[in-house]
Amino acid sequence: MHGYFPYFETRSITFMRILRSGLRSSAAALVAAAALATAPVAQAHDSVVGGNVVSDAPLEEFPKEITLEFSAIPREGFNTFAVTDTNSGDVIFDAEPTVDGRELTVETPEGVNPGPGHYQVGFQITSSDGHATRGSVPFDVAGQAADSSEESTTGDPVADAAQNASTPWKWIIAVGAVLAVIAVLILFAAKSRRND
Template sequence: MALSLRSLFRAVTALAAALLLMVGMAPQALAHDSVVGGSVKEGEVLDSFPREITLEFSGIPKEGFITFALTNTDTGEVIFTEEPAADGRELKIETPEGVDPGPGNYQVGFQITSSDGHATRGSITFEVAGASAANDAASASAQPADSGSATADPELSGALKFIIAVGGVLALLAVVAMLFMKFRKNEEEG
């Protein structure tokens, strides 16, 4: 029985090690570069149309096939398309002279070649409220801030999933070790 128990323990240990390795490599293998910051944030309400739009990515996009397109989502009109200037992880476009679409809902669509070599598409939406935004901001600052609400960080959810997966593997290893010790004790007694 000791031989089969040892074999079982080795198999479970090898399986747990393989799972831990897969979980550890999964974020790199599955993650294309994504927007992690910039001058325009998802869902942000601006007072005026930005003269410059910068998006910061999680990795350094590769050169070639990089395009930004600014669209008015209220009308579906593509306002302009431009190849952004690259500075490390940041890609920047400038609003062309004479372009000032005014208040409305907008989307910065992007197509990049991620640092992992894969083509990646995505978008960031924002709103330009114009003069009404200043009035809304003034009335919002007069009201007390809601300290009980928090927005979820998308990076946190990925990290949290990783921690939970590693915790699960470690818990599995602990159960196997306890079973192994119990069987070994029973074998010695019997």
């Protein structure tokens, strides 16, 4: 009977090795799962959070430069701004912006001043995560041109009223002058007949 003990002892050692190996594999799997569970969520593409054209109120004049501030620092290269007239769809100008931290800026070309209107600045940038991001920001420009044109169209109400009021008197004077001439001619003709 004692000859069987080594056999059982060997089987016991083998079982313990298998058990320890299984425990190590399970522990490794748990660590991997925990790492995945606690890994940071990938950030979304950079979005516009500010800028000199981001405003609820119209701008007083067309900006000399356009700056957009993003939620993270975009990467250099492959960045483009394009400013368009939203009414006509015409592209006013496009340029590659300079990157200064989270702010991207383009200068309006010299001589470009479309005046009052509705515009948008479209952008294509390389986000901080390396992906291309596209979008647009609308903005309005007010100014005096629209007011001046409106004034020239409507005119001066007081002057218009005075001119309209003087028009009937002009007709009355003209008709009176014609009647006076006719009366003089009739009197002259009657006098000529009496002399004959």
